Amino acid sequence: MSLKQANGYVFTTKATLFLRENGCGREKTPKNRERERGDLIMYYPSIVMASQRVKIDNDVNGNISVVNGTTSGTWNINTLYQPGKYENIKQEFGRLKVDIMGLSEVRWEGTGIISDKDITFIYSGGETHQRGVGVMMTANAAKSIAGYWAISDRIILVKLTGKQIDVNLIQVYAPTCDYTDEDIENFYESLTAAKKLCKQHEITLVMGDLNAKIGKGRYEDIVGNFGLGNRNERGDTWIEWCSVEKQVIANSFFQQHPRRLWTWRSPGGRIKNQIDYITINKRFRNSIIRCKTYPGADGGHGCDHVPVIATMKLRLKNIKKRRKQPKKDLQVLSNSEFKERYTVQVRNRFEILDTEQEEESDDKEGKVLMDSKDVLARWVEYVGELYDDERGMKPEYEGELEGPEIMREEILHAMKSMKNRKATGKDEIAIEMIKAAGATECSKHRTISIMKYTFGMETLGLMMLLLRVNCSQQLHLMFSCD
Template identity: 30%
Template sequence: MHQTQTQSQYPNLGNRDQDVDGKFATAHPQHDNGVDNNKINKYNTSRVLTPRHRWKIATWNLRAGFQVGSREIIVRELHRYGISIAALSKLRLTRSGTMHVQVPNSDDYMVLYYFGGEKRMKGVGYAVDRTISQNLIAFQPISSRLAILSLYGTINTHIIAAYAPTEVNSDQSKNEFYIKLRELLDALPRKDLILIAGDLNAQVGSNRQGWEDVHGNYGIGNMNDNGLRLLSFAAANELTIENSLFRHPLKHQLTWRAPNGKDMSVLDYFLVRRRFRTSLMYVRTMRGADCASDHHLVRTIIQIRLKRPCPKSTTSKRRDWSKLADPTVQQCFQMVLTNQFAALKETDDINEATEQFSKAMKECTDTICTTI
């Protein structure tokens, strides 16, 4: 496990090896379930995310993760869709911790990082593929609605799991959520890739007028109060709502379906800084994933796309040709040019003759017509 980076770069990451108790969950879980540590170590790499690697990252509102067998169903579905990291909301697990969850009918497993309150009400967390779980900087719970997972890479990556208050919740709870989210963003290095993923309980609608910098061409429905809050927050923090950038059939855009089977909407989102907006290759729902939730699994593929350094432009020097309008300068120019041509060697090679002519002209203009 690598040494954690300078602690001041991250929001109160604390000691990665201390026990979790509602304050901090280690990014390097203890393997106390019979898993062979030596087998795990062979997957350890010094860099998780590089421009060569593509990750499948998901977000999923589970409604519950505490029933017997529910966690195994969740990791089975994530494994089936090749998910490397899933930001999970409404886990309804109490307190904070980590656990290994075996994929049914497989030798593979995922590591579950979670945080919740004293009551089984909300809760956020992550399911992380075992090949990545050994290369995390830290898992930091913020509240029962927010957590952050930080990972090594060519550019360090921070995935914020978010579960926003619903439309009917109080304005105070909504304000508190976005204040904490803003503080979290401000505490992270701007040069890093920051991805917000989760159930934001917002409808941003299809009208992007005035929101062109944050809203793409493929929104759905009408904006509600939570949608306005989300758009305003994105605009203030230079974020892009990635769901709206990709064209898909309607069924692959809708992330939530009411129990009555009639009301449907987009409530689950991926947001990223504008400079990294092209790092997400698509966003769509995976309707086949099933864990008895009214939300669909939403998946994206992420690949860091670094800008190549632009070569320094070499601007050609401008010459002051106006001097040739002076008769005295004209006479001097002709004399210098005659002397240059007289000094040329005779040759039958056209390329050599051209090179000599060009060199003579350059030396002549360098002498008479200075650069400006």
């Protein structure tokens, strides 16, 4: 169905009812004018429609829908533990154009996440192929996943990052009438514990198969006027929990045809009940602009439930995940075989650097320097320019600038004195790596090629300097005593 608009007037009765139900405009009926299809029945300025960003499109059933929001739903699919059932649900998921769909009675063992090109599915099951819940979402919606918690085989919590407000999705599958009241109490205790993991200022959706009938009739601000059937004892328990946790049952606040209200039908279709619900915390109840069932969805063989889908004024945010660098396992260096392989690789790399050092160097003008003195002078000039700053002239030192050469024994002693399992610097070179490589020769290394490696020896150099100071102090004390 198309939406005709001219000079700020909206035509088509169905479009007007949609906009009126969702608070987008006010009906204005001229006097003595019949309400016929195509008549002028509503005034709605185009500029207001643009500011509201309400886009009208046709869904799979030919009804008007908002396409710039986020659609989330819940569906008891009876089982995914059947050949071809997962592909069938994926196909229906794409046909319904839903962003997020919570699934009950998945009947998969364990917990995990499955991702492919179009769909991401997070599930939580038990030790057997019974019960089980999960959340299926599009690839774009999956980019906003902040985390998920598999509470049990009846409850799973998925947290999404929104543009302004984060969203918590709690998919549940309540015990049926075959279970005892104690099982019901344990279920709601677990649900309350999951709800406490969500912050009050975030949107929290609790949805799934509750196996409870809330019936028709309003209850405070928790249940609306548009329920279905009569309320039962399990329905009272469900409403009581929603009242304590301040969750609004969205199914009951939108006037729909009865076929858009029922979620379960008996074999043969003679009995139809409303036992699947989508709830939202009371603070954000106006975020849901539509909620209804889709009886035309194909859940495969044995599926006696239909999905409940809600459209929300919500935009999710894509999380850019940073790549985590793998942590080095330094304990393997204690193995003699790994230590020998590591030492050989390090020595080979330094031999390559020594070979590069013997290659020709160029001056600033690109002229090749052949003489070793000219090459050394060029490197001195280069390093001076590299570390030059604006702190003024360096203070002059009249004493001797050159000290005694560093002996190999000093390096070995300093390396032995350093403790393992200490934090590394920016170069991420640990002392275990230096010890394993046997890095005792510090000369004949080109500055620019091994800059990051030489910085890794800074701690080792400080240790050697400290040992020299201690040694000098001890010698001074010895001679002074004599």
